[in-house]
Amino acid sequence: MGFDQEGFHVHGAESHLESVMRSGDTASFRAGDCLLGMIKQGFESGCAWSIEVEGSGVVHADFKKGIYQASVRSEANFFGVNPRYATVAPFRHGVERGGRPVEELLWKAAFYGSFGRLLEGCNLFDVVELQRWPNFTRLPHSVCCLPLCSLLARRPSSIAFAHRMLRVPPGDAMRFYSAARSAGYLRVISAQPDASGPSAMLDTEEDPSGSSFSGFWTRLFGRVVGL
Amino acid sequence: MQKILFAGPVGAGKSSAIASVSDSGVVHTDVGATDQVAELKARTTVAMDYGTLKIDESLTIQLVGTPGQQRFSFMWDILSNGAVGVVLLLDNSRPDPIDDLAVYLRAFGGLIQQQGGAGVVGVTHIDCSSTPSLAQVHRCIVQMGYQLPVFEVDARQREDVKILLLALASELNPSTYRRRVAAR
Numbered sequence: 001m002g003f004d005q006e007g008f009h010v011h012g013a014e015s016h017l018e019s020v021m022r023s024g025d026t027a028s029f030r031a032g033d034c035l036l037g038m039i040k041q042g043f044e045s046g047c048a049w050s051i052e053v054e055g056s057g058v059v060h061a062d063f064k065k066g067i068y069q070a071s072v073r074s075e076a077n078f079f080g081v082n083p084r085y086a087t088v089a090p091f092r093h094g095v096e097r098g099g100r101p102v103e104e105l106l107w108k109a110a111f112y113g114s115f116g117r118l119l120e121g122c123n124l125f126d127v128v129e130l131q132r133w134p135n136f137t138r139l140p141h142s143v144c145c146l147p148l149c150s151l152l153a154r155r156p157s158s159i160a161f162a163h164r165m166l167r168v169p170p171g172d173a174m175r176f177y178s179a180a181r182s183a184g185y186l187r188v189i190s191a192q193p194d195a196s197g198p199s200a201m202l203d204t205e206e207d208p209s210g211s212s213f214s215g216f217w218t219r220l221f222g223r224v225v226g227l
Numbered sequence: 228m229q230k231i232l233f234a235g236p237v238g239a240g241k242s243s244a245i246a247s248v249s250d251s252g253v254v255h256t257d258v259g260a261t262d263q264v265a266e267l268k269a270r271t272t273v274a275m276d277y278g279t280l281k282i283d284e285s286l287t288i289q290l291v292g293t294p295g296q297q298r299f300s301f302m303w304d305i306l307s308n309g310a311v312g313v314v315l316l317l318d319n320s321r322p323d324p325i326d327d328l329a330v331y332l333r334a335f336g337g338l339i340q341q342q343g344g345a346g347v348v349g350v351t352h353i354d355c356s357s358t359p360s361l362a363q364v365h366r367c368i369v370q371m372g373y374q375l376p377v378f379e380v381d382a383r384q385r386e387d388v389k390i391l392l393l394a395l396a397s398e399l400n401p402s403t404y405r406r407r408v409a410a411r
Contacts, residue, residue: 101360132365133376133394137387146390150397153374166402216229216286221396223282227248227389 029178030120034113035079035086036182039105042088050091053081059105060091067099075140079112103183104139110182111140116171119178127190128177129156134185143225144168145176156189230289230309231395233276234335235316236327237295240351240382242276244316245290247385248392249278275306280392300334307338312345312395315375316382317364320355325367332371339373345398346373349380349391 031037035051039061042049048062057072072078110119118124130152136145147166151157157165163173180186233241246253254277276292293299293306307313313335317324328348332339339346350364359367365377376394380387397403 098354098357132362133378135361135377135379136394137378137380137390143393146393146397147400147403149376150394150400150403154403215401217396217400219282219286220288221393221400223280224248224389224392224396227385227392 027117028120028122029113029115029117031110031182032083034109035081035083036106036109036113036119038083038086038088039109043102043106048091048094050089051086052089053078053086056081060093060095060099061102061105062091062095062099063102065095065099066102067095067097068102068105069095069099075108076112079108080115100138104135107134107139107179107183107185111175111179114175114178116175117178118174119181122177122181123192124160124174124177125158125192126188127156127158128152128181128186128188130180130185131187132185134180134183142172142176143221144172147221148173148176152186158192228287228289229311230291231392232306232310232313232335232338233290233292233316234303234313234331235293235295236318236321236331238321239295239316239318240349240380241292241295241316243382244314244349244380244388244391245276245278245292247383247388248280249290250281251279253278275302297330303334307335310338311343312347312399313338314391314395315346315348316380317348317350318352319350319357319359320352324350324364325359328364328367329371332368332373336373339375343399345395346375347391347394347398348375348377349382349387350377351380351382353379 031040038051042051042061042063046064048060048064050058050060052058053072056074056078057070059068059070059072059078061068070078130149133149133153134141134145144166148159148162148168151162151166159173159177162168163170168176177186181188233244235241242253242255256275275294276290278290278292280288280290282288291306291310293303315328315331315335317327317331321327335346338344348364348368350361361377361379365375368375368377376398378387378390378394380391382388
């Protein structure tokens with residue numbers, strides 16, 4: 001299972017990752033299980049909020065202006081936290097000019113909250129099309145995300161197909177799909193009603209180039225990864 | 228040797244981008260800037276910048292930076308010959324980055340659309356000017372009939388230029404390749 005193995009800062013009795021694994025809930029996650037739910041509420045409110053995780057940092061988000069500023073030690077620790085350890089308060093000062101686009105918070109929250117699981121409401125066999133590439137120079141990602149984007153931008157496909165075609169590890173594929181759907185980068189062309197969990201994904205031999213072809217371009221990809 | 232072009236207006240960061248990833252010392256063909264360019268920078272490329280990226284013992288990629296000034300645009304066609312992909316760098320602090328985008332997409336569109344070709348767009352100096360946004364740049368690209376990756380970039384940072392090259396490699400990968408023009 002493609003769980004993120006980064007060490008997460010512990011708040012309270014256990015880390016969020018450990019609680020997820022202990023609960024056995026490995027198939028999917030809800031927005032409310034991580035900061036994604038909180039951030040979506042922020043969008044609906046149209047207000048300015050401070051979201052603080054003690055010991056990890058704070059994010060000031062002005063959902064009306066569409067910008068945010070963050071002061072966090074580790075984004076993985078902050079956005080991967082169990083939301084019961086986060087506090088939200090109105091931010092009366094407003095975010096200064098020069099903040100980042102607030103939509104980035106949706107990607108970060110879903111990416112780090114996923115732990116390799118699929119967001120509830122997403123189906124591995126949904127046929128989706130990438131509308132616009134995420135700004136990967138400023139967003140967390142794995143290298144597998146780039147070939148996935150290239151494929152989904154060129155031909156609407158399901159994640160189940162794409163991950164097999166490109167030999168992307170299932171956890172990475174589900175994390176990408178959860179983040180891309182949350183942040184609005186994907187358009188669902190055909191939604192599948194039946195839930196299908198990780199059993200629908202076959203274990204793949206990881207290929208960092210995202211392709212089963214050992215051609216010139218996979219060699220270039222591999223070389224650039226090593227830069 | 229395969230060739231990847233770095234194109235874009237003066238000061239967009241082409242020379243810096245190549246220098247950030249080149250295995251070899253970058254060869255510059257620049258001279259002291261005159262006319263309006265002198266207000267932007269001290270030196271400007273008149274022919275090309277040249278760097279290399281060694282893949283393995285049998286394969287090296289040429290990284291070629293085109294001159295930014297349009298009066299040297301005759302070099303763009305020459306340098307495009309044999310290139311497999313282009314990295315378009317836009318300077319968001321210029322008066323009209325969207326117009327720049329149109330100029331360079333027209334100039335290099337053939338390379339992007341050719342069989343086995345691809346392009347990616349990097350927007351620099353966003354810290355100096357936040358408009359147009361990446362979403363606006365992408366909309367213009369689609370309106371012009373293309374579907375290209377667009378990223379915010381600091382051309383001096385290897386990690387940013389690395390993303391541009393990874394995206395280009397992904398676009399050129401036969402596993403994902405099927406040339407299509409964005410729906411209008």
